[in-house]
Amino acid sequence: MGLEIDAEMTAGPLGTMITAAIVSGGGAAVPLVGPALGVGKLVSDHLNRQRMTMLTEAVRQAARRGAWLAGAGLALQGVDIALKFYELATYEKRLDQAVRAQQWLDALRSAQETALLRLEHGFRLAEARYEAVLASYPFHAPPGTLAEELLLTPGGRTRPVLLIPADPPDVPAHSPWTGVRHRAVGELRKYPGALDVRAADRAFEWPHAELLRRDLDAVPAVYLQLGITGYDLEVRLGGSALLPGEILSVLPAVTLQRVGYREPEEWTAQELTALGAPAGAPPSPGRNADLNFERAARVAAFTAVMAADAHQLMHRLAYDEQVDAAAARAGLTLAGWPPGLGVPLELVADPPYHLLHQALRHHARGEGEAALFTVAAAAAWLAGEETVRPNRLAEVLTRAAGTGRMTAAHGRKFREAVDALGTAARLPARLHRALDALPAEAPAGAATVAATSPQRPGDAPGLFPPAGRPLL
Numbered sequence: 001m002g003l004e005i006d007a008e009m010t011a012g013p014l015g016t017m018i019t020a021a022i023v024s025g026g027g028a029a030v031p032l033v034g035p036a037l038g039v040g041k042l043v044s045d046h047l048n049r050q051r052m053t054m055l056t057e058a059v060r061q062a063a064r065r066g067a068w069l070a071g072a073g074l075a076l077q078g079v080d081i082a083l084k085f086y087e088l089a090t091y092e093k094r095l096d097q098a099v100r101a102q103q104w105l106d107a108l109r110s111a112q113e114t115a116l117l118r119l120e121h122g123f124r125l126a127e128a129r130y131e132a133v134l135a136s137y138p139f140h141a142p143p144g145t146l147a148e149e150l151l152l153t154p155g156g157r158t159r160p161v162l163l164i165p166a167d168p169p170d171v172p173a174h175s176p177w178t179g180v181r182h183r184a185v186g187e188l189r190k191y192p193g194a195l196d197v198r199a200a201d202r203a204f205e206w207p208h209a210e211l212l213r214r215d216l217d218a219v220p221a222v223y224l225q226l227g228i229t230g231y232d233l234e235v236r237l238g239g240s241a242l243l244p245g246e247i248l249s250v251l252p253a254v255t256l257q258r259v260g261y262r263e264p265e266e267w268t269a270q271e272l273t274a275l276g277a278p279a280g281a282p283p284s285p286g287r288n289a290d291l292n293f294e295r296a297a298r299v300a301a302f303t304a305v306m307a308a309d310a311h312q313l314m315h316r317l318a319y320d321e322q323v324d325a326a327a328a329r330a331g332l333t334l335a336g337w338p339p340g341l342g343v344p345l346e347l348v349a350d351p352p353y354h355l356l357h358q359a360l361r362h363h364a365r366g367e368g369e370a371a372l373f374t375v376a377a378a379a380a381w382l383a384g385e386e387t388v389r390p391n392r393l394a395e396v397l398t399r400a401a402g403t404g405r406m407t408a409a410h411g412r413k414f415r416e417a418v419d420a421l422g423t424a425a426r427l428p429a430r431l432h433r434a435l436d437a438l439p440a441e442a443p444a445g446a447a448t449v450a451a452t453s454p455q456r457p458g459d460a461p462g463l464f465p466p467a468g469r470p471l472l
Contacts (some may be wrong), residue, residue, distance in 0.1 A: 138200035298330035405451030
């Protein structure tokens with residue numbers, strides 16, 4: 001009888017054993033089938049239980065792993081969400097910062113544009129102002145040119161600069177004074193030791209702020225304007241930095257002289273003689289206009305030289321005053337003026353020298369005693385004495401020569417004054433001997449003062465000693 005084997009029995013380890021028995025033993029193995037089946041079932045159940053246990057454990061581990069993985073997944077999802085929220089918040093923050101930065105850049109750009117517009121406006125305004133300054137400046141040269149020229153001129157910043165404006169455009173063409181300014185400029189240039197004449201290219205009013213600031217900083221200046229009012233010529237005078245110390249700096253222009261136009265029959269013999277014209281018959285119409293121009297120019301020059309002398313007296317040593325020569329050329333007399341020209345002696349830089357000038361004026365007026373007293377006062381000043389006794393003039397002069405204060409310029413001026421007085425009064429011989437003993441040169445070791453005394457207009461030197469700092 002054949003052996004029927006269940007297919008399930010050949011599966012797994014048990015089937016392997018049965019198949020091996022049949023093949024190896026054939027029928028001899030039949031008695032072993034029963035026990036083998038029992039053993040196989042036991043083995044199969046044990047393995048199944050192990051498998052079930054392993055499966056259960058695997059399921060449990062899988063469950064545990066699944067729970068952990070699920071938690072991990074949830075955590076990762078939470079972290080991812082948190083990161084996304086962080087990124088979103090960071091993006092919003094960066095976006096806000098970018099917006100603020102853009103706003104700041106826009107504000108900065110706007111401020112820069114506003115500043116640029118203001119700079120452009122300021123530049124245009126400054127350019128317009130500068131063009132206005134150039135249009136009204138007294139000279140065609142740019143502002144500052146005169147200051148540079150004065151720096152290059154010996155004594156240019158200590159000698160008064162005389163400014164004569166051009167004729168205003170509203171002067172009538174038929175005015176008898178048309179062209180008198182050119183004659184006045186030529187007359188004023190005969191006094192180079194007192195003034196540095198500068199004829200302006202335009203008409204301008206005094207004070208001129210830009211001219212004072214750009215060209216006349218701490219430079220003494222005299223403003224001379226010839227104003228035409230009908231048949232009268234007004235001589236107006238102003239100035240700046242002419243007085244020493246903290247005294248008024250800018251002097252406004254005021255009318256000091258009026259020159260009327262003279263007809264041929266109105267001239268006096270004295271005026272014609274002063275102008276170098278014959279005093280017999282009235283001048284011709286052409287000659288009459290020339291005489292009026294000459295007289296006006298000399299009067300204007302006298303007015304300017306008077307202001308320049310006052311400044312030089314207060315700033316310069318051994319200065320020979322030129323106002324007397326200017327007055328004589330204009331046919332004027334200084335009889336109505338004080339001998340000191342109204343300059344206080346305490347403001348004069350060289351009082352003895354100025355006193356000797358006063359003595360000459362006293363002598364010219366016929367005041368011999370006052371002239372001698374003034375000479376004695378000058379000698380006492382140099383000798384360091386307070387009392388003045390004219391009868392002791394010779395002794396005082398001798399002591400003055402020995403103090404070292406008297407320079408060669410003082411000695412020359414003393415000789416000039418005493419010689420002038422000697423023509424009207426008999427002076428003792430000892431005075432002449434004292435004059436002979438005066439130094440012909442400045443003594444060694446003493447301060448030397450260069451004598452600058454022109455005998456006539458036009459002979460004044462161009463070099464000047466440094467002056468004190470004037471106030472502008």
